[in-house]
Amino acid sequence: MVRVSNTIVGFLYNISLLLCLVAICTSLYFFVHEGTQCQKFLNALIIVGAFIFAVSLLGLIGSCCRINFVIICLMLMFLLIVGLTVGTVYGKRLTNEGMGDVVSGIGHKEHRLGDYSNWLGNHFVNGKNWVQIKNCLSDFRICKILTGCCQPPSVCEFESKNGTIWVAPKAGPASKGSDCTTWSNQQETICFYCNACKVGFLEY
Template sequence: MIKIGTKTEQKNASRAMFGLANFKIFIFTLVFGIVLIIRASRNCTRSLQWPLPLIILGVFLLLISVVGFFGSYDHGSFLLRLYLYVMFFIITALVAFIVFAYVVTAKGSGRSELNRAYRDYYLADYSGWLEERVSGSHWRKISSCIRDHSKVCKKMTRGVGETADMFFLRTLKPIESGCCKPPTECGFVYVNETTWDTGGGFVGSSNMDCTRWSNDQQQLCYSCDSCKAGVLASLKKSWRKVSYIYILVVVFLVIAYLGGWNSLNIQLENKK
């Protein structure tokens, strides 16, 4: 009688812990999925944020957490086995995504410029895979969104008489630095935040962005490689932040996965 009671208590405790873990996974995935959708809908780089694959993965995680919860009460252990197989796939996919995100964002960062608080950004500093994500039709959509929807450059102007020295001491965001002003190496003379005296041409630089720059507020440097690099720099920061969350998710999923194996072992022992 003591052994039966001990096994029963062990089984109930295992069910409770496993069920609670899957309930937490369900709630976290639901909340995180909603936040991800909202952020993606407001972001000009939503096509680069991998919202659809991650949302699909989140849906699988929602469903499998429910399967795991009921699987802990499934004496036939079919649902629990299904849970373990699918959970292994999800964990593997998340680990692969994290590794991929770190590999493709390993290269690239802003370059410091003399007497400037802000950094300049160069497309050549980033991986080829990321460069392809900001080319052709992809870039036309992103650049038009930055110009017409986000209005980053318009918001950058302070509407006061800011001198060149004051502007050079500003810490600009990557997109502001890359899209709203010409590269420092062009040698253009500052007039205001988004207007620069080109002196009739670029000065001693082979950077093609110097010829792409325009004081037309609808053009600026939206067609520049520096603008693309600024977008990728922002994307890199975003991916790194998200990857930290996914690392925590993977750790939690591994714990739940091990709990599933424990529940399965208990069920198999009770059948003997």
Template sequence: MAMSNNVIGAINFVAMLLSIPVIGAGIWLATETDNSCVQILQWPVIVLGILILVVAIAGFIGGFWRIMWLLVFYLIAMLVLIILLACLVVFVYTVTARGSGHPEPSRSYLEYRLDDYSGFLRRRVRSHYKWDKIRACLSSTSVCAELNQTYRMAQDFFSAHLSPLQSGCCKPPTQCGYTFVNPTYWISPINNAADMDCLNWTNDQTTGLCYACDSCKAGLLENLEKEWRRANIILIITLVLLICVYVIGCCAFRNAKTENLFRKYKQGYNT
């Protein structure tokens, strides 16, 4: 019995360690500019990681101190958390499966279109109320200002590999035909009615640029998708390891119960 309990405790210690990458993935998302402005995924990931840690601690204590009700709680609660983690992994994969950049002639950076992305993500940025908050958050960062310090000549800028956020929010769409002065200041063409984003562009360096454009929303979603996919890799690996740990824990728990029943039977037989 003691041996099985020690095994259960050791297994749950591993489960405690597995909560760290989940919490870390959530914290990493929270530190990224776009995710910190949108605030969709990071808190569910952090909360789920903390719950895994708490449940694993309960299993660890129950295993080493032979507290049966704690072990039962661990088995039920961890199963629920594994299912929730699997659902989160599937959800992230589903909402990030669509969307990609579009190349433009003589440009190294890509252009982004809002309609390319999943309905769930589009709904997060279509509302004026939600977007005004996100827009204020994004415009307060140095995402666009950094471009002016890096690129002085038009050809250098056109050859740059901009982030989706920079491409969508810091310059007018290429199809508008604006003339480059610097990365965040462009001369309007005679006819700029090719797209509403062409009309939404402004050279105002504080609240203007293309933060009101659909291309900015699309660039934000592309950035989110890239970061979510990276976080999802961590979640998938953790999910697989948690399932393995859980199965081993179930086997150890069953063996512990069998040993306990055999010990009681043996004591009854000897008496």
């Protein structure tokens, strides 16, 4: 029974080692080849990957040699999982899901930046942080998902010319909201600086 248990634990540690190696190699590749600003975010995987790799390696040695410190490695892995879970729950609580206005005739809720905590606003959608996030969204062609980043809000009543070019009414945008004036037909800009885009990012 103990041998079977050690085999299973060893197998799991092998999987963990392989995943860590992939993460570390990916980070090193973009670090050496000077990838895009978005890809450079992956450099953080070096630290996380190295830590998990070290714990997994110690655990693998312990399970193969039947050394008791394998239990310590399992506890470290458990604490790591707990930490990630707590971080996820905390992030979820930063969004006030009770907020949001129901869109008439549609039924779903329309959120605004004010529906989210100041912490999220200050760390993700304000200042230079948003510029880096915007570059990431552009690099990954996020327009297939976050439509709020890729077309002007419907309240502006812009006219679509060919799917990527939108023209404001001659009398000006139907709404005086900032998103209507923030929109640009330049594909590097479009609505990436619109509040609708930022809200869509926070939602995802």
